[in-house]
Every structure is written in structure tokens, then in C-alpha cells.
Amino acid sequence: MTTADEARAVVERLVLPGGVRLRGLAGDLCADGSIGSRTAALRAPYADAPEHRGHAYLTAEQVRDHVVACTEAGLQAGFHVIGDAGVDAVVAGLQAAADRLGEGAVRRARHRLEHVEMVDAEAVAALARLGVHASVQPVFDAWWGGPEGLYAERLGAERAEGMNPFAALAAAGVPLALGSDSPVTPFDPWAAVRACAFHRTATSRTSARAGFTAHTRGGWRAARDDERGVLVPGSDATFAVWQGGDLVVQAPDDRIQAWSTDPRSGTQGLPDLTPGVPLPRCLQTVVRGRTVHQA
Template sequence: MTNPSTLYRGGMLHCPADPSATALLVRDGRIAWLGVDADAPSADRVVDLAGSLVTPAFVDAHVHATDTGLALSGLDLSGVRSAGELLDAVSAFASGLPGDAVVLGHGWDESYWAQRSLPDAAALDRAAEGRRVYLSQASVHSALVSQAMLAACPDAAAAPGYDPSGWLRRDAHHVVREVALASVNRVQRAAVQRAALRRAASLGIAAVHECGGPGTSDESDFAGLLAMSGDGVPEVYGYWGELLGAAKARELGAVGAGGDLYADGALGSRTAHVSAAYLDGEPGACGHGYVTAEQVRDHLLDCAAHGMQGGFHAIGDAAISTVLDGFAGAAEKLGVDGLRAARHRVEHAEIMNRRLIAGFVEYGIVASMQPAFDRLWGGAGRMYEARLGLSRSLESNPMGAMHSVGVALAFGSDSPVTPLDPWGSVRAAVAHHSPAQRMSVRAAFAAHTRGGWRAVHLDNEGVLALGAPATFAVWSTPAGAQRGLPVLEAEDPELRGVDDPTPLPVCRATVLRGDVIYEEGSA
């Protein structure tokens, strides 16, 4: 017996194969018919789209659900603009907590502050009245912590990246982060994870790629999230980032042994491994590389032995170069075609050059990128320029150049590093600070939809087509739509760019394989 069918009619469909289509029929989780209203078949249920736009739903190709949920429900520091504002926010938040609670906050970014001095551990102790405090920087690769938190993590003092001031990076940050997140019990963790997934669904996102692993999330956190996949929320495809951990990744239910397998750190924390020294750091400092080419090679061979997709977090050009040297070593054993078939990934790929882009093309590497990084930190006067200089900053996040030569792109947010905001990410790719790196709306949308499915080897997903999974989103488009996609840029060229005032689409419903996982106005 078939499930009840639903006819969605009276809309505008993003359906390049049938641009005139205004309706679709969903039966048994698939699109059973597409066409114009007048030709629509009968159905058990009819939904009037009232002129709304229907597109394939988004895929966010890089998220951290637990951290996202904690940021949604906890102390959001993204708006603070000074050390004093940060301390005031901590004090206000901590005042409502039990004395033994841990203050968890996220999102401070000193690159936006006029005075970039940071509060020390003692000041955080005073603000939180002695409570343990863990405040992750926007990149989530460093954190400010209180004296009470340092006292609870004695092993951190011997780890690279430790600073008694309370600004921790590298291994010391990972030690303290593990202790801080352990203060969130299983029930709380499940609640914030589900809150993050529901938030994604409300934005037209039907699938996310969760990037976990040692130093990022523990095994129970990762497995618990995967168990929620598709249960009234978006599907979750997990990547477990542990070196030589393909067997562990498979055991945990991951689709790949990669994601946040760190080849380096982050630009915000000056730990991304770059070939030329940071302009605003210690003299000669180029960040840190966490793996060797031989380790990259052996990890890829381990992935091949277990039939798993692999990948690495690599931001700086020196780290990406190391990763590609490892690919070359693996190719000697597996052949280039063998590597290409696996669709291994590199997360972020922020600082690139032509040689590195050519390596992505040669080995068929999927570039999992975050357009919002350029929107927030690219261009004159922002963090990339401070760290790298203007000319190098304008070469960052070269998604346009990569797309133009055939690199497979999968867009995401790295939430909570940047918010879940798929149309905002599409517009960020269209309005890149460097004109040479800009993409069309159609190409950027494809990277954020079909690109995410292809990155997990689901090549038939992400389209509105007869027989395809009925996974789509319904949008109101206050700025209008053209050729099956919303208008994202102002008509006046002077208003276009990262601060374009054109209103973005608003999600009315998200459908995953025929099931409604979000509906506007529902609880």
C-alpha cells in the first residue's frame, strides 16, 4: 500500500529541465510528477504554494551541531566590540547560573575591536564570580578561559599553545575544550543538537555534514547526533577526523574519515600554516602544521583499505601543500584514478594559489568551502588583511577560480564559526570581495545544494526531477525571482556587495524525502 500523495501547486519551480513547471506531485518520498497546474494529477492532499518559489533544499557541508546548539541557547559573544563588553556579557550571563556551573560562550572576534587587548584569566574569574569560564573565539581554534578553568585542567599547562593569561591555542586549547564540553550532560547535549538541526531545517537545509573527531567532539556526542539523522530533522552525514581512523569512522557510522582532521589551525588564531609570516603576529611566525606528508599519505591509504572517503582540515597554503604532497605519495600506491574515485575532501582551503588549485583538479578533491568567511573577514580593513596583507587577502577563498577550472565545490557554514545562513552564503560567493573570485547565483546555489550531496557520493540528489527524492524547500522571495532562483542583488550596482540590502528569501517549508521537517508557523 502506498503512502498518501501530496500535490504542491501554484508555485515557481527551480526545474531547469522544465522551466514552465508550477506543480509537483510527491508519492512515497519521490517526485512522481512535474508540470503545470492545469495538467496536475489528483492527489490525496493538495498544498497551495501561492506563488512561492520551490528549489532543491540546501546541504550545509560543514557544521558542528553541538556547538551550534550551545551558541543558539547560550552566551553569544559575536556582537561584543571590546574586552569590557565581553566581561559585562560574561557577568550578566553568569549571574543566573549555579555557583558550580561552567560559563560556555562563543563568537568573540578581536579583529573587529578598536582596542584589541583581551581580558585575562583573572578578569574572567571576577566577571563570573569564580565560576569556570570557556569562551571560544569565532574560529573555535582558541579560547579565553578563567583561572578556575585553568585550575580544573592541570594538563593544559604542559601542552603547546598554553598561556597563563588564559588565551589558549593548539593542544592546550583542545585539553581545556574537552573538559569544558564535558560539563554538558547527555540530555542537554541531545537537546542542543536537536535545536541546531531544527534551526537548519527552518532555513531550508535538509542535510548537514557533521565534522567531529578528537579535539572537536567526543565519540558519544558524534554517535548521538548521527542517531537523530532524518528523525523529523535534516539528515546528518558524519565525518570523523582522526588520523589513521578509517576503521573507527566506519564503526561510528561516519561516511568519511576526514572533516576536522587538522592539517593546521585557523587564521583567526594565527595557527593556520601559511608560507609567508603573519604581518600582525610574532616575527617570522607562520602558524603550525599538524601533519606530515607521510601521515597524509598513510591516512589516505588507510581510507582506501577500509573503503572510506578521507579528508583534512587545511586552511593555509603551507598546510594545503603538505596535504597535496601526501596525495602524491598515495597516488604512487593507488593511482590517480583511485584517489579521484574516492572524492576525498579538504575543508576550508582558504589560502590557495594556482599550483594548489591544480592539485585539487588532478586528484579530484572536493573543496568544502565557506563563502561567509570572505564576507566577514575578507576585503580592506578586515582580519585577512591584518593577518596577510591586502593582496594576499584578496586571493583568499578562491571559489570562483576553483569553480572555473572544475574543482568540485560543496558550500557550508562551519557553524557556529559563521551562522547557518544558506542564501547569505550564496550571496557571499556572488559578491566576493575580489571580483575575480565571484560566482554566478546559479553556480553558487548548485555548490550549496547538489554539491553537498555529491560530496557524500549521492549524485542523484539535489534536483527537482521526475523520480528524484522529494527533498526541497519552499520560499517567499521578497525581492522577486528570475529563472527559478531568487533575486539576491540590488538593481543598483552601487548597492551590491557584502552589505547588499536586498532582502533574502524566507523559508516557508522544508521537505525531506517527502516528509515535512519544517513548516512556517509550526512549533
């Protein structure tokens, strides 16, 4: 775990000769393990292994001390957490840090959680209040969700249905950043946006536009950079060129038809992400004006 002195030493190392500062991003301290290996820390035993509840690698006190040290040093803290008991410990630690430093200080630090797959309404509300960013992997649901998937096998259908509640997190104001956890799932951003919009649990779906934003601006915001992730005059020329079909305005769930399909509305279209429709193919990638990939 990080002490205050260690955190300050990290900050000092982020300054190059000439005073140029590097951006300090959170690490990925493991609060627990994974569902597949039955090491994610659970409140109740695994359905297919009643003697196991997984492993908690950090206590709430250890989480608190790390968050306090990082916050005071101006760094972002980050934790790998999947199971509901693991989330309990991390949320309790975050709240304890906020009790010590003030909620405003914790919010400004934009601490981050990786995966955060089993999170209930109370924890969602706490994460939103404390300004925590959720780095999530929607393809986990596409691969292992559903009534007959790995999650249902390990947890039972009822608990598995509540996994990865993207809509609830977004609705509460928890900023989402989509990713792949590559090489766990392939580096395939459109597949992640599709999996977010077509979550196996209908009530956990977001609109395609919300998923796209979480996979573009969301990653930069989770890195504490609010300026990147969009193409506007004066921004870095960082973009990808994709080959695909017609652009559509798509929300696969009747609850979230917030995007007008009327052309006069000016709502920007996206590729059709309906399962089974071929995903766009990347033709070119440009990073700050330099082509790094050309199909």
C-alpha cells in the same frame, strides 16, 4: 592517524544487521589552525605577528598514510586546512598517495578538504587532477575579507586578496560544496550563495547559479551521492519553500555572463542576491515527504 586495519574496521561498522550499509563520510583531521588565531600554517609570517607562521599539525607523510588507508578501505578522507603551507602539506600527501595507489583510485575516493582558503594555481590544478572536493564557506569572505577585514589585518592586503578563490577552483574543475561551518557563521544558505556571487575580490566570484548548485547538489556530491540535491520525478521529496521577490538570472561580474537572460532560453531564475536586498525567508522544509519546519 588511520591505519589500514582501522579503516577496514570502520567500514565493517557501517553495515547494519540485514546487510544495510551506512554512508561513510570523511572526518575533519586538522592539518593546521585558523587565520584569526594565527594558527593556520603559512609559508611567510603573519603581517601583524612577524614571529609567527602558524602551526602544521600533520606532515605530508601522515596525510599520505591516512589517504592510502582510507582509499584502500573505500572511505573518504577529509582534512581541515586553511593556510598555504598547510595546503602544501596536504596536496603533497594526496599526490604521494596517488603515486602509491594510482591517481584513478584516489579520484574515485572523492577525498575532501574543508576551508582550503589559501590555495594557489598549482595546488588548484593538483586538487582538480586528484578529484578532491572543496567544502568552502563563502560567508568567511563576506565577514572577514576586503582590504580592511581580518584577513588583511593578519596577512596583509596582497595575500588577503587571494583568499577563497572560488572562481579559480570551479574553473579548474574542483567540485565545490558550500556550507556555513556553523556556529562559526550562521546557518544561512542564501547568504552563502550571495557571498559566493559577490565575493569581495571580483575575480573570485562565481555566478549565482553556480553558487546555488554548489549549495544543493554540491553537498551531496561531496558526500559521494550523485542522485540527490535536485527535484526530478522519482527523487526524494526533500525541499524547502521560500518567500522572496521576483526571480532573476544574475551574474554580478561582466566576465561570467554565461547565463542567458532571454526568457526563451529557459534559464531558471533565482532570488535577487544583490547585497542589501532582503534574502528569502524559509516557509517550509520537507525531508523525504515529512514536514520538519513550518513557518
